[in-house]
Amino acid sequence: xxxxxxxPSRVICKSGTSVKIECxxxxxxxxxxxxxxxFPKQSLMLMATSNEGSKATYEQGVEKDKFLINHASLxxxxxxxTSAHPEDSSFYICSAGGGVRTEAFFGQGTRLTVV
Amino acid sequence: xxxVGLHLPTLSVQExxxxxxxCAYSNSASDYFIWYxxxxxxxxxxxxxxxxxxxxxxxxxxxxxxxxxxxxxxLQIAATQPGDSAxxxxxxxxxxxxxxxGTILTVHP
Numbered sequence: 001x002x003x004x005x006x007x008p009s010r011v012i013c014k015s016g017t018s019v020k021i022e023c024x025x026x027x028x029x030x031x032x033x034x035x036x037x038x039f040p041k042q043s044l045m046l047m048a049t050s051n052e053g054s055k056a057t058y059e060q061g062v063e064k065d066k067f068l069i070n071h072a073s074l075x076x077x078x079x080x081x082t083s084a085h086p087e088d089s090s091f092y093i094c095s096a097g098g099g100v101r102t103e104a105f106f107g108q109g110t111r112l113t114v115v
Numbered sequence: 116x117x118x119v120g121l122h123l124p125t126l127s128v129q130e131x132x133x134x135x136x137x138c139a140y141s142n143s144a145s146d147y148f149i150w151y152x153x154x155x156x157x158x159x160x161x162x163x164x165x166x167x168x169x170x171x172x173x174x175x176x177x178x179x180x181x182x183x184x185x186x187x188x189x190l191q192i193a194a195t196q197p198g199d200s201a202x203x204x205x206x207x208x209x210x211x212x213x214x215x216x217g218t219i220l221t222v223h224p
Contacts, residue, residue: 006158034212043204043214044159093158095212104149106158 006107023094030096138205
């Protein structure tokens with residue numbers, strides 16, 4: 001199956017700082033990438049859809065100025081959590097799309113802890 | 116063992132038993148469905164998928180059944196092993212993927 005790599009796998013940051021998470025498609029060109037957030041013992045919630053070369057589409061209730069998404073190439077999308085607060089602590093997961101099945105594959109996830 | 120519905124988010128089985136995990140999806144227009152396995156601290160791992168023009172698809176030790184009449188999806192795991200212990204999510208696609216709440220599968224040796 002398609003390989004999606006996410007980095008870092010875990011990060012701890014101080015309140016008020018910004019954190020960047022990278023999502024790479026390693027063996028195909030991803031025209032679309034998706035960013036999810038998952039709280040403990042809960043399901044994945046879509047935050048935004050990232051399209052290469054254009055602005056991301058955010059889901060209702062997700063602050064676009066807080067969660068900055070950049071999809072500058074067909075293999076890389078980044079999510080930047082700006083001015084992080086403890087309530088932003090969560091598991092962030094990306095997936096990459098480009099066809100019927102490629103969106104089925106996810107990165108390893110990033111555990112963000114804001115202290 | 117059999118999960119009788121989403122109000123029972125946990126399923127415990129003995130090693131070697133067959134497991135059935137159920138999912139009710141919401142959108143009758145969804146065209147594509149996927150089952151994922153998620154282990155603690157990891158991203159979802161693709162297990163098997165099915166398109167809406169099919170009602171059954173088999174993989175290695177797993178079978179997905181789709182009943183569009185009642186908007187129901189199930190995942191059958193044959194000869195369940197301790198390594199199958201994880202949270203299982205169904206997802207439906209109508210434009211974007213929407214995930215179900217998940218079922219915790221615990222396999223006892």
